[in-house]
Amino acid sequence: MSKPVVAIIGRPNVGKSTFFNYIVGSRISIVEDTPGVTRDRIYGESNWRGRSFTLIDTGGIEPEKDDVILTQMRLQANIAIDIADVIIFLTDVRQGVTAADKEIALMLKRSKKPIILVCNKADSFQKFQSDIYEFYELGIGDPMPVSAQGIGDVLDKVYEELPENKNENEDDERIKVAVIGKPNVGKSSLINKILGENRNIVSNIAGTTRDAIDSYYENDNGKYIFIDTAGIRRKSKVTEKIEKYSVLRSLFAIERADVCLMLIDANEGVTEQDAKIAGEAHEAGKGIIIVVNKWDEYEKETGTLEKYKKDIYAKLSYLSYAPVIFISAKTGQRVDKLFNMINNVAEQNAMRVSTATLNQVINEAIAIVQPPTDKGKRLKILYGTQVSTKPPTFVIFVNNKELFHFSYERYLVNQIRKEFGLEGTPVRIIAREKGEKEE
Secondary structure, eight states: OOOOEEEEEOSTTSSHHHHHHHHHTSOOSOOOSSTTOOOSOOEEEEEETTEEEEEEEGGGOOOSSGGGHHHHHHHHHHHHHHHOSEEEEEEETTTOOOHHHHHHHHHHHHHTSOEEEEEEOOSSHHHHHHHHGGGGGGOSSOOEEOOTTOOHHHHHHHHHHSOOOOOOGGGTTSEEEEEEOSTTSSHHHHHHHHHHSSOSEEEEEOOOTTOOEEEEEEETTEEEEEEETTHHHHHHTOOOOOHHHHHHHHHHHHHHOSEEEEEEETTTOSOHHHHHHHHHHHHTTOEEEEEEEOGGGSOOOTTHHHHHHHHHHHHTGGGTTSOEEEOBTTTTBTGGGHHHHHHHHHHHHTOOOOHHHHHHHHHHHHHHSOOOEETTEEOOEEEEEEEETTTTEEEEEESOGGGOOHHHHHHHHHHHHHHHOOTTSOOEEEEEETTSOOO
16 A cells, blocks of 8 residues: 655745654755755655655755746646645745745646645744735645744644545556666666557556556456556656656655566666665565666677676675566567566565474574574574565564574575575565564
Protein backbone atom coordinates (compact mmCIF):
# COMPACT_ATOMS: atom_id res chain seq x y z
CA MET A 1 0.00 0.00 0.00
CA SER A 2 1.53 3.32 -1.05
CA LYS A 3 2.16 6.05 1.47
CA PRO A 4 0.52 9.40 0.74
CA VAL A 5 2.84 12.14 -0.48
CA VAL A 6 2.96 15.66 0.94
CA ALA A 7 4.96 18.27 -1.01
CA ILE A 8 6.23 21.58 0.36
CA ILE A 9 6.43 24.22 -2.35
CA GLY A 10 7.13 27.93 -2.40
CA ARG A 11 9.61 30.40 -3.77
CA PRO A 12 13.25 30.38 -2.60
CA ASN A 13 14.16 31.38 0.94
CA VAL A 14 10.73 31.19 2.57
CA GLY A 15 11.96 28.49 4.98
CA LYS A 16 10.96 25.29 3.15
CA SER A 17 14.03 23.33 4.23
CA THR A 18 13.82 24.37 7.89
CA PHE A 19 10.13 23.45 7.82
CA PHE A 20 10.92 20.12 6.12
CA ASN A 21 13.69 19.26 8.61
CA TYR A 22 11.44 20.01 11.56
CA ILE A 23 8.70 17.69 10.32
CA VAL A 24 11.07 14.86 9.30
CA GLY A 25 12.97 15.22 12.56
CA SER A 26 16.47 15.25 11.14
CA ARG A 27 18.61 17.74 9.30
CA ILE A 28 18.39 16.17 5.85
CA SER A 29 18.21 19.41 3.85
CA ILE A 30 21.02 21.93 4.04
CA VAL A 31 19.68 25.20 5.38
CA GLU A 32 21.29 28.45 4.25
CA ASP A 33 20.06 31.97 3.61
CA THR A 34 21.08 31.80 -0.04
CA PRO A 35 18.03 31.16 -2.24
CA GLY A 36 18.14 27.90 -4.18
CA VAL A 37 20.85 26.10 -2.20
CA THR A 38 21.52 22.61 -3.60
CA ARG A 39 20.43 19.68 -1.46
CA ASP A 40 21.34 16.03 -1.85
CA ARG A 41 18.26 14.53 -0.25
CA ILE A 42 14.82 16.03 -0.81
CA TYR A 43 12.45 13.47 0.67
CA GLY A 44 11.89 11.96 4.08
CA GLU A 45 9.38 9.86 6.00
CA SER A 46 7.16 11.27 8.71
CA ASN A 47 4.25 10.20 10.88
CA TRP A 48 1.53 12.27 12.51
CA ARG A 49 -1.28 10.86 14.67
CA GLY A 50 -0.54 7.35 13.43
CA ARG A 51 -0.55 8.17 9.70
CA SER A 52 2.71 7.78 7.80
CA PHE A 53 3.50 9.90 4.76
CA THR A 54 6.41 10.83 2.52
CA LEU A 55 7.40 14.49 2.68
CA ILE A 56 9.09 16.24 -0.25
CA ASP A 57 11.08 19.45 -0.08
CA THR A 58 10.93 20.96 -3.56
CA GLY A 59 13.37 23.70 -2.57
CA GLY A 60 16.19 22.08 -4.54
CA ILE A 61 15.35 23.90 -7.78
CA GLU A 62 17.85 26.67 -8.36
CA PRO A 63 16.92 29.79 -10.32
CA GLU A 64 19.79 30.35 -12.74
CA LYS A 65 19.14 34.07 -13.13
CA ASP A 66 16.80 36.55 -11.50
CA ASP A 67 14.76 36.92 -14.67
CA VAL A 68 13.81 33.23 -14.75
CA ILE A 69 12.66 32.90 -11.14
CA LEU A 70 8.99 32.69 -12.17
CA THR A 71 9.82 30.02 -14.77
CA GLN A 72 11.59 28.00 -12.10
CA MET A 73 8.62 28.37 -9.75
CA ARG A 74 6.34 27.08 -12.50
CA LEU A 75 8.60 24.04 -12.87
CA GLN A 76 8.56 23.51 -9.12
CA ALA A 77 4.76 23.72 -8.90
CA ASN A 78 4.40 21.26 -11.80
CA ILE A 79 6.54 18.67 -10.05
CA ALA A 80 4.56 19.06 -6.82
CA ILE A 81 1.26 18.76 -8.68
CA ASP A 82 2.47 15.58 -10.40
CA ILE A 83 3.44 13.58 -7.36
CA ALA A 84 1.68 15.01 -4.30
CA ASP A 85 -1.57 14.02 -2.61
CA VAL A 86 -1.48 17.11 -0.36
CA ILE A 87 0.43 20.34 -1.00
CA ILE A 88 1.78 22.71 1.66
CA PHE A 89 2.18 26.12 0.02
CA LEU A 90 4.76 27.97 2.11
CA THR A 91 4.95 31.77 1.99
CA ASP A 92 6.84 34.40 4.01
CA VAL A 93 4.57 36.67 6.04
CA ARG A 94 7.33 39.26 6.43
CA GLN A 95 7.71 39.70 2.68
CA GLY A 96 3.96 39.65 2.01
CA VAL A 97 2.33 38.35 -1.18
CA THR A 98 4.73 38.44 -4.15
CA ALA A 99 4.21 37.96 -7.89
CA ALA A 100 5.76 34.49 -7.59
CA ASP A 101 3.29 33.56 -4.82
CA LYS A 102 0.39 34.61 -7.08
CA GLU A 103 1.80 32.58 -9.97
CA ILE A 104 2.11 29.43 -7.84
CA ALA A 105 -1.34 29.92 -6.31
CA LEU A 106 -2.96 30.04 -9.76
CA MET A 107 -1.31 26.77 -10.79
CA LEU A 108 -2.19 25.02 -7.55
CA LYS A 109 -5.85 26.02 -7.81
CA ARG A 110 -6.00 24.33 -11.23
CA SER A 111 -4.61 21.10 -9.74
CA LYS A 112 -7.77 20.49 -7.65
CA LYS A 113 -5.53 18.96 -4.97
CA PRO A 114 -5.81 19.83 -1.25
CA ILE A 115 -3.68 22.91 -0.58
CA ILE A 116 -2.66 24.17 2.86
CA LEU A 117 -1.54 27.80 2.77
CA VAL A 118 1.11 28.44 5.43
CA CYS A 119 2.49 31.89 6.31
CA ASN A 120 5.94 31.18 7.71
CA LYS A 121 8.18 33.34 9.94
CA ALA A 122 5.21 34.66 11.94
CA ASP A 123 7.14 34.38 15.20
CA SER A 124 4.74 36.80 16.84
CA PHE A 125 1.20 36.30 15.53
CA GLN A 126 0.01 39.57 17.09
CA LYS A 127 2.75 41.49 15.30
CA PHE A 128 1.92 40.00 11.88
CA GLN A 129 -1.84 39.54 12.30
CA SER A 130 -2.76 42.37 9.92
CA ASP A 131 -0.20 41.14 7.35
CA ILE A 132 -1.79 37.66 7.34
CA TYR A 133 -5.03 39.04 5.86
CA GLU A 134 -3.17 40.01 2.68
CA PHE A 135 -2.76 36.28 1.90
CA TYR A 136 -6.52 35.78 1.52
CA GLU A 137 -6.20 37.43 -1.89
CA LEU A 138 -4.45 34.26 -3.13
CA GLY A 139 -7.87 32.61 -3.00
CA ILE A 140 -6.80 29.25 -1.57
CA GLY A 141 -8.37 29.26 1.85
CA ASP A 142 -7.38 30.39 5.31
CA PRO A 143 -3.69 31.19 5.75
CA MET A 144 -2.08 29.46 8.74
CA PRO A 145 0.54 31.60 10.53
CA VAL A 146 3.50 29.61 11.89
CA SER A 147 7.10 29.88 12.91
CA ALA A 148 9.34 26.94 11.99
CA GLN A 149 8.97 25.59 15.52
CA GLY A 150 5.16 25.63 15.84
CA ILE A 151 3.70 23.46 13.14
CA GLY A 152 1.38 21.06 15.00
CA ASP A 153 -1.73 22.81 13.63
CA VAL A 154 -0.39 22.48 10.07
CA LEU A 155 0.24 18.76 10.57
CA ASP A 156 -3.30 18.35 11.96
CA LYS A 157 -4.57 19.94 8.74
CA VAL A 158 -2.31 17.64 6.65
CA TYR A 159 -3.72 14.66 8.59
CA GLU A 160 -7.29 15.71 7.72
CA GLU A 161 -6.44 15.99 4.02
CA LEU A 162 -4.48 12.71 3.62
CA PRO A 163 -6.28 10.28 1.30
CA GLU A 164 -7.69 7.08 2.75
CA ASN A 165 -5.48 4.01 2.36
CA LYS A 166 -6.53 2.24 -0.78
CA ASN A 167 -6.92 -1.51 -0.87
CA GLU A 168 -5.09 -2.96 -3.84
CA ASN A 169 -6.63 -6.43 -3.71
CA GLU A 170 -7.91 -6.06 -7.25
CA ASP A 171 -4.29 -6.16 -8.40
CA ASP A 172 -3.45 -9.40 -6.55
CA GLU A 173 -3.05 -11.48 -9.71
CA ARG A 174 -1.12 -8.84 -11.55
CA ILE A 175 2.61 -8.46 -11.10
CA LYS A 176 3.43 -4.76 -10.82
CA VAL A 177 6.65 -4.05 -12.72
CA ALA A 178 8.42 -0.68 -12.37
CA VAL A 179 10.78 0.20 -15.20
CA ILE A 180 13.38 2.37 -13.47
CA GLY A 181 16.64 4.04 -14.40
CA LYS A 182 18.06 7.42 -15.25
CA PRO A 183 16.66 9.48 -18.17
CA ASN A 184 17.28 8.28 -21.75
CA VAL A 185 18.17 4.66 -20.96
CA GLY A 186 15.15 3.44 -22.94
CA LYS A 187 12.46 2.96 -20.26
CA SER A 188 9.60 4.10 -22.49
CA SER A 189 11.06 2.31 -25.52
CA LEU A 190 11.05 -0.98 -23.61
CA ILE A 191 7.44 -0.56 -22.48
CA ASN A 192 6.35 0.46 -25.99
CA LYS A 193 8.11 -2.60 -27.43
CA ILE A 194 6.30 -4.88 -24.96
CA LEU A 195 2.89 -3.27 -25.46
CA GLY A 196 3.29 -3.00 -29.22
CA GLU A 197 3.83 -6.71 -29.91
CA ASN A 198 1.71 -9.84 -29.34
CA ARG A 199 -0.63 -8.05 -27.02
CA ASN A 200 -3.86 -9.69 -25.95
CA ILE A 201 -5.37 -7.15 -23.57
CA VAL A 202 -3.85 -3.69 -23.27
CA SER A 203 -5.42 -0.64 -21.72
CA ASN A 204 -4.11 2.52 -20.14
CA ILE A 205 -5.15 2.63 -16.52
CA ALA A 206 -6.29 6.11 -15.47
CA GLY A 207 -3.59 8.19 -13.77
CA THR A 208 -2.67 7.01 -10.31
CA THR A 209 -2.12 9.31 -7.34
CA ARG A 210 1.35 10.03 -8.69
CA ASP A 211 0.15 10.47 -12.29
CA ALA A 212 2.66 7.94 -13.61
CA ILE A 213 1.52 6.04 -16.68
CA ASP A 214 0.45 2.48 -15.84
CA SER A 215 -0.22 -0.02 -18.60
CA TYR A 216 -2.00 -3.35 -18.16
CA TYR A 217 -0.60 -6.20 -20.24
CA GLU A 218 -1.54 -9.86 -20.43
CA ASN A 219 0.08 -12.73 -22.33
CA ASP A 220 0.64 -16.49 -21.94
CA ASN A 221 3.12 -15.81 -19.13
CA GLY A 222 0.67 -13.92 -16.92
CA LYS A 223 -0.90 -10.55 -16.08
CA TYR A 224 1.24 -7.47 -15.54
CA ILE A 225 1.04 -3.78 -14.78
CA PHE A 226 4.00 -1.87 -16.20
CA ILE A 227 4.78 1.39 -14.40
CA ASP A 228 6.61 3.82 -16.67
CA THR A 229 8.53 6.34 -14.56
CA ALA A 230 9.07 8.48 -17.65
CA GLY A 231 5.32 9.01 -17.88
CA ILE A 232 5.31 11.87 -15.41
CA ARG A 233 7.88 13.79 -17.40
CA ARG A 234 5.83 13.45 -20.58
CA LYS A 235 2.63 14.45 -18.81
CA SER A 236 3.91 17.69 -17.34
CA LYS A 237 6.29 18.43 -20.23
CA VAL A 238 9.00 19.12 -17.71
CA THR A 239 12.55 19.20 -19.02
CA GLU A 240 14.88 18.63 -16.10
CA LYS A 241 18.60 18.75 -15.76
CA ILE A 242 18.33 17.93 -12.06
CA GLU A 243 19.07 14.24 -11.54
CA LYS A 244 17.50 14.11 -8.09
CA TYR A 245 14.00 14.39 -9.57
CA SER A 246 14.52 11.36 -11.78
CA VAL A 247 15.58 9.49 -8.62
CA LEU A 248 12.46 10.77 -6.87
CA ARG A 249 10.19 9.59 -9.67
CA SER A 250 11.78 6.16 -9.54
CA LEU A 251 11.31 6.12 -5.77
CA PHE A 252 7.52 6.32 -6.04
CA ALA A 253 7.38 3.74 -8.83
CA ILE A 254 9.56 1.41 -6.71
CA GLU A 255 7.23 1.80 -3.73
CA ARG A 256 4.26 0.48 -5.74
CA ALA A 257 6.12 -2.31 -7.55
CA ASP A 258 6.63 -6.03 -6.96
CA VAL A 259 9.55 -6.26 -9.39
CA CYS A 260 11.87 -3.48 -10.63
CA LEU A 261 13.56 -3.64 -14.02
CA MET A 262 16.72 -1.60 -13.43
CA LEU A 263 17.69 -0.33 -16.89
CA ILE A 264 21.32 0.46 -17.65
CA ASP A 265 22.62 1.97 -20.90
CA ALA A 266 25.14 -0.52 -22.35
CA ASN A 267 27.19 2.30 -23.85
CA GLU A 268 27.54 4.17 -20.55
CA GLY A 269 27.83 1.29 -18.08
CA VAL A 270 26.86 1.69 -14.43
CA THR A 271 26.84 5.37 -13.42
CA GLU A 272 26.59 6.99 -10.01
CA GLN A 273 22.94 7.80 -10.68
CA ASP A 274 22.24 4.16 -11.61
CA ALA A 275 23.75 3.10 -8.28
CA LYS A 276 21.54 5.58 -6.43
CA ILE A 277 18.32 4.36 -8.10
CA ALA A 278 19.27 0.66 -7.75
CA GLY A 279 20.06 1.29 -4.09
CA GLU A 280 16.52 2.60 -3.53
CA ALA A 281 15.01 -0.60 -4.99
CA HIS A 282 17.32 -2.74 -2.84
CA GLU A 283 16.48 -0.77 0.34
CA ALA A 284 12.76 -1.04 -0.46
CA GLY A 285 13.13 -4.84 -0.56
CA LYS A 286 11.78 -5.24 -4.09
CA GLY A 287 12.53 -7.96 -6.61
CA ILE A 288 15.21 -6.64 -8.99
CA ILE A 289 16.34 -7.58 -12.50
CA ILE A 290 19.28 -5.67 -14.00
CA VAL A 291 18.46 -4.99 -17.65
CA VAL A 292 21.32 -3.82 -19.88
CA ASN A 293 19.65 -2.01 -22.79
CA LYS A 294 21.09 -0.96 -26.19
CA TRP A 295 23.18 -4.15 -26.29
CA ASP A 296 22.84 -4.12 -30.10
CA GLU A 297 24.89 -0.89 -30.17
CA TYR A 298 27.71 -2.17 -27.97
CA GLU A 299 30.91 -3.43 -29.62
CA LYS A 300 31.41 -7.07 -28.67
CA GLU A 301 34.17 -9.64 -28.78
CA THR A 302 34.73 -13.04 -27.15
CA GLY A 303 33.98 -12.92 -23.41
CA THR A 304 32.43 -9.41 -23.54
CA LEU A 305 29.16 -10.46 -21.92
CA GLU A 306 30.74 -12.16 -18.89
CA LYS A 307 33.24 -9.33 -18.44
CA TYR A 308 30.41 -6.76 -18.58
CA LYS A 309 28.37 -8.73 -16.05
CA LYS A 310 31.37 -8.93 -13.69
CA ASP A 311 31.81 -5.15 -13.98
CA ILE A 312 28.13 -4.57 -13.08
CA TYR A 313 28.41 -6.71 -9.93
CA ALA A 314 31.65 -4.94 -8.98
CA LYS A 315 29.90 -1.54 -9.11
CA LEU A 316 26.60 -2.78 -7.65
CA SER A 317 28.01 -5.30 -5.16
CA TYR A 318 24.88 -5.20 -2.97
CA LEU A 319 22.87 -6.52 -5.96
CA SER A 320 24.88 -9.73 -6.35
CA TYR A 321 21.57 -11.65 -6.06
CA ALA A 322 19.96 -9.85 -9.04
CA PRO A 323 19.97 -11.60 -12.43
CA VAL A 324 21.33 -9.66 -15.43
CA ILE A 325 19.84 -9.73 -18.93
CA PHE A 326 21.19 -8.01 -22.05
CA ILE A 327 18.48 -6.66 -24.38
CA SER A 328 17.69 -4.16 -27.11
CA ALA A 329 14.36 -2.37 -26.67
CA LYS A 330 14.86 -1.01 -30.19
CA THR A 331 15.18 -4.36 -32.00
CA GLY A 332 13.30 -6.47 -29.43
CA GLN A 333 16.35 -8.71 -28.82
CA ARG A 334 15.69 -10.95 -25.75
CA VAL A 335 12.74 -8.78 -24.60
CA ASP A 336 10.47 -11.87 -24.60
CA LYS A 337 12.81 -13.54 -22.08
CA LEU A 338 11.98 -10.87 -19.48
CA PHE A 339 8.58 -12.39 -18.58
CA ASN A 340 9.89 -15.68 -17.18
CA MET A 341 12.48 -13.73 -15.21
CA ILE A 342 9.81 -11.33 -13.85
CA ASN A 343 7.59 -14.27 -12.81
CA ASN A 344 10.48 -16.06 -11.12
CA VAL A 345 11.73 -12.98 -9.24
CA ALA A 346 8.18 -12.05 -8.09
CA GLU A 347 7.73 -15.62 -6.81
CA GLN A 348 11.08 -15.58 -4.99
CA ASN A 349 10.33 -12.17 -3.42
CA ALA A 350 7.05 -13.57 -2.02
CA MET A 351 8.50 -16.95 -0.95
CA ARG A 352 7.57 -18.35 2.46
CA VAL A 353 9.77 -20.94 4.21
CA SER A 354 8.50 -23.25 6.95
CA THR A 355 10.07 -22.78 10.40
CA ALA A 356 11.16 -26.44 10.58
CA THR A 357 12.95 -26.31 7.23
CA LEU A 358 14.55 -22.95 8.04
CA ASN A 359 15.96 -24.22 11.35
CA GLN A 360 17.33 -27.32 9.65
CA VAL A 361 19.26 -25.05 7.24
CA ILE A 362 20.44 -22.83 10.13
CA ASN A 363 21.64 -25.85 12.15
CA GLU A 364 23.55 -27.21 9.15
CA ALA A 365 25.11 -23.77 8.60
CA ILE A 366 26.20 -23.62 12.27
CA ALA A 367 27.76 -27.09 11.98
CA ILE A 368 29.83 -25.97 8.96
CA VAL A 369 30.93 -22.57 10.36
CA GLN A 370 30.77 -22.02 14.12
CA PRO A 371 29.22 -18.72 15.30
CA PRO A 372 31.80 -16.08 16.29
CA THR A 373 33.16 -15.44 19.78
CA ASP A 374 34.12 -12.16 21.39
CA LYS A 375 36.13 -11.90 24.64
CA GLY A 376 35.34 -15.50 25.51
CA LYS A 377 31.61 -15.21 24.80
CA ARG A 378 30.21 -17.28 21.94
CA LEU A 379 27.16 -16.36 19.90
CA LYS A 380 24.41 -18.93 20.32
CA ILE A 381 21.67 -19.13 17.71
CA LEU A 382 18.54 -20.48 19.38
CA TYR A 383 16.14 -20.67 16.43
CA GLY A 384 14.82 -18.71 13.44
CA THR A 385 11.44 -18.00 11.90
CA GLN A 386 10.19 -16.12 8.84
CA VAL A 387 8.13 -13.07 9.80
CA SER A 388 7.26 -11.57 6.42
CA THR A 389 7.63 -11.72 2.65
CA LYS A 390 8.36 -9.08 0.00
CA PRO A 391 11.23 -9.37 0.79
CA PRO A 392 11.68 -12.66 2.71
CA THR A 393 12.48 -11.49 6.26
CA PHE A 394 13.73 -13.81 9.00
CA VAL A 395 14.05 -13.20 12.73
CA ILE A 396 16.94 -15.10 14.31
CA PHE A 397 16.79 -15.46 18.11
CA VAL A 398 20.23 -15.30 19.74
CA ASN A 399 21.75 -15.15 23.22
CA ASN A 400 23.44 -11.79 22.55
CA LYS A 401 22.72 -9.44 19.63
CA GLU A 402 26.08 -7.71 20.01
CA LEU A 403 27.84 -10.96 19.03
CA PHE A 404 25.78 -11.33 15.84
CA HIS A 405 28.35 -9.76 13.51
CA PHE A 406 27.53 -8.62 10.00
CA SER A 407 29.91 -11.20 8.49
CA TYR A 408 28.04 -14.09 10.12
CA GLU A 409 24.70 -12.59 9.11
CA ARG A 410 25.93 -12.49 5.52
CA TYR A 411 27.09 -16.11 5.81
CA LEU A 412 23.61 -17.18 6.99
CA VAL A 413 21.95 -15.24 4.16
CA ASN A 414 24.21 -17.03 1.66
CA GLN A 415 23.34 -20.43 3.16
CA ILE A 416 19.61 -19.61 3.03
CA ARG A 417 19.98 -18.54 -0.60
CA LYS A 418 21.94 -21.72 -1.38
CA GLU A 419 19.06 -23.83 -0.05
CA PHE A 420 16.02 -21.87 -1.27
CA GLY A 421 17.33 -19.92 -4.28
CA LEU A 422 15.76 -16.52 -3.64
CA GLU A 423 17.20 -15.13 -6.86
CA GLY A 424 16.45 -11.50 -7.57
CA THR A 425 15.23 -10.61 -4.09
CA PRO A 426 16.92 -9.07 -1.05
CA VAL A 427 16.87 -11.23 2.10
CA ARG A 428 16.55 -9.56 5.49
CA ILE A 429 17.74 -11.00 8.81
CA ILE A 430 16.78 -9.37 12.11
CA ALA A 431 18.55 -10.48 15.30
CA ARG A 432 16.48 -10.67 18.48
CA GLU A 433 17.36 -11.74 22.00
CA LYS A 434 15.01 -14.21 23.64
CA GLY A 435 12.13 -12.41 25.31
CA GLU A 436 12.29 -9.48 22.89
CA LYS A 437 9.09 -8.63 21.07
CA GLU A 438 8.77 -10.49 17.78
CA GLU A 439 7.49 -7.99 15.21
